[in-house]
Amino acid sequence: MTGISLAAVINVLLFTFLVMTAIAIVRVRHLFAVAMLSGVFSLLSAGLFVALDAVDVAFTEAAVGAGISTVLMLGTMALTVTREKSTKRSRVLPIFVCLVTGAALVYSTLDMPAFGTAQAPIHEHVAPDYIARTPEEIGVPNIVTGILASYRGYDTLGETTVIFTAAVAVVLLLGSFSRKKQKRTGKE
Structure with a gap:
């Protein structure tokens, strides 16, 4: 491979796998598969962050994205149905919103300095x-x-507090959902 570094090939491969996983997440209707593919997406993202020398971000993505989020999604699935309900709504508006948002994000990066x-x-x-x-x-x-840990300690503490608060909120919501389900079925 002349002129192409191994790091560039790894980055392109990881990004290609990310895109393929995202397409699979959108196409699959079985919620367990979506939860697992979301975990795979987070692990691929963590791998891409490591390849880009952002190990701290990769660690957070692996722990929160692949770890906690996957466990919470699986816990939520235990209380819900296993397949997504089909909808009769048009998909044009969501696709339009995604395209406009993507175009705005790409446009906003045009004046950034070159990578590295x-x-x-x-x-x-x-x-x-x-x-x-x-x-x-x-x-x-x-x-x-x-x-x-030092200069950005309060910021890191704030991020940790947000994650902890979100986890507690999900646990509380799942607990109240479980109690309502038990009352409806008469199993208290």
Whole structure:
């Protein structure tokens, strides 16, 4: 392979698998298969994040996306039906909304600096400051861990609180749904 790096091939393959998995999720009507494919999608996303050197984001995606979300979806499925109900509504409006949103997202990225360029704002202002200060101020060998745990500690705490609150809300909703179902069937 002349001119094409192994990393680029891996990125393209992972992205291709992501697209194929997303299409399969949209096409499948069996909810268990959708839950499993969603977990696969999250694991592929985590793999892509690792290939892009965003290991902290990959870890979060694997833990939350493939782990907790899949377990919560399977738990919810235990309380619902196994197949999606078919609908008579037109699919034109949702497809139109997705296309407009996608076009807006693509348009918004046109003025971004090229991927990996040294002239990106983060490389000129923030990153050198963190690289210089982290070993002296924190003493943590991994700069990303130092930034997330110290400089962005409140932000990380907030993200963790949001995830915890969402998990508690889902558990409470599932519990109330289960109690209502038991009352309807007369099994208390």
